[in-house]
Amino acid sequence: MLKVRRLNKSFGDTKVLKDISFEIESGEVCVLLGKSGAGKTTILRCINGLEEFDNGEIIVDNCIIKDKNHIAKYRDKIGMVFQNFNLFPHMSVLENIVAAPVNVLKIPREEAIKKAKDILKIVDLEDKIDAYPFELSGGQKQRVAIARACALTPKVLCFDEPTSALDVESIEKVSSIIKDLRSNGMAILIITHDIGFANTISDKIININEGIITE
Ligand SMILES: Nc1ncnc2c1ncn2[C@@H]1O[C@H](COP(=O)(O)OP(=O)(O)OP(=O)(O)O)[C@@H](O)[C@H]1O
Ligand SMILES: [Mg+2]
Helix, strand or coil, rough: CCEEEEEEEEEEEEEEEEEEEEEECCCCEEEEEEECCCCHHHHHHHHCHHHHEEEEEEECCCCCCCCCHHHHHHHHHHECCCCCCCCCCCCHHHHHHHHCCCCCCCHHHHHHHHHHHHHHCCCCHHCCCCCCCCHCCHHHHHHHHHHHCCCCCCCCEEEEEEEECCCCCHHHHHHHHHHHHHHHCCCCEEEEECCCHHHHHEEEEEEECCCCCCC
């Protein structure tokens, strides 16, 4: 579902990604492990079109993405759950979830709302549909961010350190949501420093060090 081939990326004179290649199947969870500064977030940002890359290819659902401009066409195939959630603070939970489907994908509002309600059931937040982000706990915000990404039914979903701000109970909830998404055929890419979480959730682990895949 996702193929990254010989991805290279520099910031100025510093090469931060060196010939990164890996694949994730549909229904597979892949974890990226590595020291701070190894290049993990940069890989996710390249895959999500938030960062230009120097050369290489990203192939999603058989569509080849060769540069950042290209990615707009495939925007709905790839979802990203940011480390700090990036929810819209002035919008309710429901509006956060339906904004992109309605405004970007032009899905009729009623349809988008119905889908949002279904997803909120999955992430166990039906009762927070009208709440604003400031009224939610960290774990709840995280689940809204997952719901928002899922509302676009991406083929590939990326998480940057999804458990770093969560307590044990919230981590278990996020794990079970990720397992549900995997069983529905999503390809999932997760950055984490939490080895325990990586071991319970992953089908494969990629170790990255100074922009190179070491294992
Ligand atoms: N916008 C930028 N401009 C210049 N250098 C950058 C930029 N973004 C990242 N870098 C550099 O690229 C390297 C990789 O950064 P990246 O954020 O991908 O690391 P990471 O593996 O996600 O680390 P962490 O575990 O701390 O989040 C680092 O040396 C960082 O300083
Ligand atoms: Mg990072």
